[in-house]
Amino acid sequence: MDTRKALDGQAIALMLVLCMVWGLQQVVLKATAADIAPVFQIALRSGAAAVLVGLLMAVRGERMALADGIWRPGLVVGLLFGLEFLLLGEGLRHTCASHMxxxxxxxxxxxxxxxxxxxxxxRLGALQWLGIALAFAGIALAFLGRSRGAVAEPAQMLWGDFLGLLAGLAWGATTVVVRCSSLAKAPxxxxxxxxxxxxxxxxxxxxxxxxxAHFRPTPQVWASLVFHSLVVSFASFLAWFWLLRKYLASRLGVFSFMTPLFGIAFGAWLLHEPIEPGFLLGAVPVLVGIVLVSGGGWVLQMLSGLGLRRKNV
Structure with missing residues (x-):
């Protein structure tokens, strides 16, 4: 029996904070790119966060299970996770953080x-297939929405956007491997x-x-490394896993659309990135598609609830 519950005030507040943190991370990587390459910064933050997770496991008395072959899917998700951030780091060299x-x-x-x-x-339902169609239509519109006032040459930005899309594909593949392997039952x-x-x-x-693999140790770089290692790669991921164990995943997934919104806002505010009308025109159906795919069942429940209320009025 599923003991996970619907979202309450605590979960909603925590999800808002997490979405803000996740939306800010690309902006911080872009802001410090002149002093430390994004790829190198993500490597350092991953190593530091791995040490923190290892210490947490030691305190809890957890051990890495190797005898049951769990290391095989573990190796695959490790490579996919690394590929995701390799593509992200390279993409940030060519496009805006808000696009990424x-x-x-x-x-x-x-x-x-x-x-x-x-x-x-x-299996996907009709509403989720609609969300996928909207998302891919939005991606096509966003790729076509180029302007000469962008921060990079159109062709260069297009390449960076494409790397960001491949990073999303690698992240999605990581989720599939975790769900379809022995990692689904691992801590x-x-x-x-x-x-x-x-x-x-x-x-x-x-x-x-x-x-x-070089950087200038400025205060901004050190602050970024602390933010990414402690807040993003350690605390936020553990908080996300805690939410998944306690609350309904479909309800939590709906909130994922807020991360790109925060990313666009932070990019425009902190990096003065242009918000192109053509890009926004594509981003809107992408975000709607994410909501429909991640929380299609929840959306249907809301729609059916509204229908029942109208009948009772």
Missing amino acids: VVFLYTAPIFAALGLHWKLPTE ATQTLLYQLLGAFVLLMAAAYATGQ
Whole structure:
């Protein structure tokens, strides 16, 4: 029996904070890119967060399970998680942080498609297929919405946007592997540790191979590293896993659309990034699609509830 409950005030407040944090992370990476390459910064934050998760596991008496073969899907999610942030870090070199956060958070769309194919219990309904169609239509509109006033050349920004979309695909694939493997029953800390270690190894190798493993130790860089290591990669992920254990995942997933909204707002406010009408025209159906795919059942319940109220009036 599912003991998870509907969202209450505590869950809503925590989700708002998490969405703000997740929407801000790309902006902070972009803001400090002149002093530390995003790929190298994500590698460092992943290594630091892995140490923190390892210490937490030691305090709790948790051990990494290897005998049951869980390391195999663990290795896969580690590589996918590292690939996601490699694409994100490279994409930020070419496009706006606000663009990157929208394309990265297409991940629920790709995860839903993968789970529909792999798990009979995750079959998509008509409303969710509508959400997927809206999301892909919005992606097409956003890619076509170029303007000469952008912060980068149109072709360069297009490449960065495409890398962001691939990062969302890698994130969605990570979700599918976790749900369809023995990691689905593993402790959240163990899954997170596999992801962080994979990102650290892959991104550190990429940073050195491409000559991006250098930085100027400014106060802003140190503040960014602390924010990303302690707040983003450690505290926010653990808070998210805690919410998933306590509350209905479909209700939580609906809130994911707020992260791109915060990312767009923070990018315009802190980085003075232009908000292009063509990009916004595409972003709106993408966000609506995310809501329909992540919380299609909840949306149907709301619509049916409104219908019953009208009948009773």
